[in-house]
Amino acid sequence: MQKWQKFSESDRRGIKLDTREAEIRSYLAKGMSKRSIAKLVDCSPSTLYDWLSRKHLHSRHDKLVEKS
Numbered sequence: 001m002q003k004w005q006k007f008s009e010s011d012r013r014g015i016k017l018d019t020r021e022a023e024i025r026s027y028l029a030k031g032m033s034k035r036s037i038a039k040l041v042d043c044s045p046s047t048l049y050d051w052l053s054r055k056h057l058h059s060r061h062d063k064l065v066e067k068s
Helices: 009-018 021-029 034-040 045-055
Strands: 057-060 063-066
Touching (some): 009 021, 009 045, 021 034, 021 045, 021 057, 034 045
Antiparallel strands (some): 057 063
16 A cells, blocks of 8 residues: 555645645735635645644734644
8 A cells, every 4th residue: 555545535634735735825915815825735725724823823913823
């Protein structure tokens, strides 16, 4: 069994987003909408929202804030 096969479909999408975290942070810092970012990273908006929530990443006032 391949390593990626151990994960559910949503987990695999989350892993894909992990590899693009710096890019996503950059988009958030620029004030881009989450829906637009989802299109750029080729995932559904709900997948991006879930991933952001798991990572505790939120954008406020065009500045990226990481919650502890």
